[in-house]
Amino acid sequence: MSDQKQGDIDRFLKTDGLDSEREKEIGQHIGYRYDVNLVPDYARLTPFLERYMEFMGWDDLNWLEDVHMGYEEGQPAVFDRNINGWVSVPEGMELPGNQQDRDMIARELLIKFQMSERHPLIQLNKAYRKF
Amino acid sequence: MAELSREQESHRMGMHTEQLAGRTQQIFFAPEEAENFASPDAFDVDFNKRSEFDVTEMTQQQVNLKIRELMSQGYGTIVARNPGAKHSLGVGILNRLQLYFEGSLGYFGCGLIDGPNVRISGRVGWSCAENMLSGTVVIEKNAGSTFGAAIRGGDLVCKGDVGARTGIDMKGGTIIVGGRTGAFSGFMMQRGRMVVLGDAGTHLGDSMYDGTIYVGGKIAGLGVDAVEGEMTDLEVQWLERKLAVYGLEAPSGARNMTKIVSGKQLWNYDNLEPAEKKLVL
Numbered sequence: 001m002s003d004q005k006q007g008d009i010d011r012f013l014k015t016d017g018l019d020s021e022r023e024k025e026i027g028q029h030i031g032y033r034y035d036v037n038l039v040p041d042y043a044r045l046t047p048f049l050e051r052y053m054e055f056m057g058w059d060d061l062n063w064l065e066d067v068h069m070g071y072e073e074g075q076p077a078v079f080d081r082n083i084n085g086w087v088s089v090p091e092g093m094e095l096p097g098n099q100q101d102r103d104m105i106a107r108e109l110l111i112k113f114q115m116s117e118r119h120p121l122i123q124l125n126k127a128y129r130k131f
Numbered sequence: 132m133a134e135l136s137r138e139q140e141s142h143r144m145g146m147h148t149e150q151l152a153g154r155t156q157q158i159f160f161a162p163e164e165a166e167n168f169a170s171p172d173a174f175d176v177d178f179n180k181r182s183e184f185d186v187t188e189m190t191q192q193q194v195n196l197k198i199r200e201l202m203s204q205g206y207g208t209i210v211a212r213n214p215g216a217k218h219s220l221g222v223g224i225l226n227r228l229q230l231y232f233e234g235s236l237g238y239f240g241c242g243l244i245d246g247p248n249v250r251i252s253g254r255v256g257w258s259c260a261e262n263m264l265s266g267t268v269v270i271e272k273n274a275g276s277t278f279g280a281a282i283r284g285g286d287l288v289c290k291g292d293v294g295a296r297t298g299i300d301m302k303g304g305t306i307i308v309g310g311r312t313g314a315f316s317g318f319m320m321q322r323g324r325m326v327v328l329g330d331a332g333t334h335l336g337d338s339m340y341d342g343t344i345y346v347g348g349k350i351a352g353l354g355v356d357a358v359e360g361e362m363t364d365l366e367v368q369w370l371e372r373k374l375a376v377y378g379l380e381a382p383s384g385a386r387n388m389t390k391i392v393s394g395k396q397l398w399n400y401d402n403l404e405p406a407e408k409k410l411v412l
Contacts, residue, residue: 025138027147030398036322037343037392039369048166055168056227056266057178057248059376063265063284066303066323078160081264081283081303087158109160115167120158125172 009099012071034070034099041100048108061107069099069106078106080114082121087113173226173246176207183210186234191217202226216256221249224266238275241268244285257294260287263304269377276313279306282323288377295332298325301342309379315354317344317391326370326388328381336391340398344391345370347381353391360392 011017017029040061049061056062069076072086076095080087089095089109095102113119141147169175182201186194194211198221201209208229214220218237221230221244228247232240235253245264254272261280269288276294279287279301288307295313298306303323314332317325320339330348337354343366344357370385381388 025141027141031395032341036341037324039324039366041365042368042372051166052168056246057229058267060286060373062267062286063304065305066284083158085158087160090159090161109164111168112164112166113160115170116161116164117171118161122171129172 009097009102013074032070034068036066036068038068038099038103040065040103044100044104046104046108048111049104052111064107064111067103067107067110069095069102076102078110080110082114082119169227170225174202174205176202176205176226176228178207178229180206181208181210182206183212185212186215186217186220187213191219194220195222198224198230202228214253216254218256221247235272244268254291255289259289260285263287265304273310278308278312279304282306284323286373286377288379290377290379292329297327298323301325305373307374307377307379311348314351317342317357318354320344320393326373328374328379336393338397339391339393341393345385345388346391347383347388350389350391356394356397357391358394360390362386362388362390366390 008014012033017033018024023030053061067078069078071077072088076089077086095105184197198209210231210233212233214232214234214236216235216237219239220236221232221241222239223243224247225245226247230247230249232251236251236255236259238256239258239261240255241249241259241263242261244260244266247266249266249268251270255270255274257275258277258280259270259274260268260282263279263282263285265285267286271290273291274289274293276296277299278289278293278297281300281302282298282304283302284304286305286307290309292310293308293312295315296318297308297312297316298320299318301323302321305323306325308327308329311329312327312331315334315337316331317336317339320336320342322342324342325344328347331346331350333352334354335350335352336344336357339357367385370381370388374380
């Protein structure tokens, strides 16, 4: 979706995002609602992410290069592959006005959530781990 | 009775109100969440604590259990000598770790890993790092077919040549090939990035849904719905940075690499879905 209209990062919050005839016909946007091919701008790395990279022994964001802030049900949200679902950003949390900075925040939020005791995978692991 | 247009029909069917994108699980981030970098279940390892062992007389299961045992003892750097091209070594490691294989791996090496940095001094067989989630895997020599099949995240690097169907069904992450890649590389790619510094075989990016392929050499032929895209400055910076991490360089410079993306002609779903057919026809 890298060549789609990217001028307004809130496009999918403000409009229905229906461009093609087929999308208009079915009333649903086809494809991702953010640019999945956008590579990170390393000039915008946050201190938290730098510490995470150092901890893991990586020279860059590694798997987090594929994490972006998208939208779900009218709210900014991040897709968590470990639960195959969206995790929403709480209402009232101020977000920057550009996608690169939003993506960095999305990465921070996702790591903190995945590593917390309240992540569903941790609960599943406790319940079902065999070895 | 007047005939309904397809759009009117689709409204009548409720397609405009039906949520097709999946529902949120109504989980919210907690901004005050603690700064943890490792899962509560992960082994607490120290990269400065090193252990070595010889694989020659061990079965593949014994090797994988040995790695796990060493991690549970806090070893963060593990060297496995003489892997002897045994299959399925170094799989299912869900931890940060520096793992070195001194020799070659067989089929399905380092599959399903989430976090470790793996270095392999020799070659690897089919499906190396399939379904990899995060971490880095660097192979110094050549790799077999379906290299990085269904990879979801992390960096998978082969400094030599790789076989056919590299990155088949990849859903994220970065695959870097220092040499050439075979036919049908990037087949049904869904997202992620593939960087090939040498030549690419026929049917490159066949049926790719999304994602990006960068090629430094010649392309024998593009697959269905794979088209050339325009390189951005940000991508050039990203490519130079990423290749430098692994001591690699594009033969004619990152800016001159060919970028391949999805033509999105397969996105249109021109034919009616079975449920629609039932109602409309």
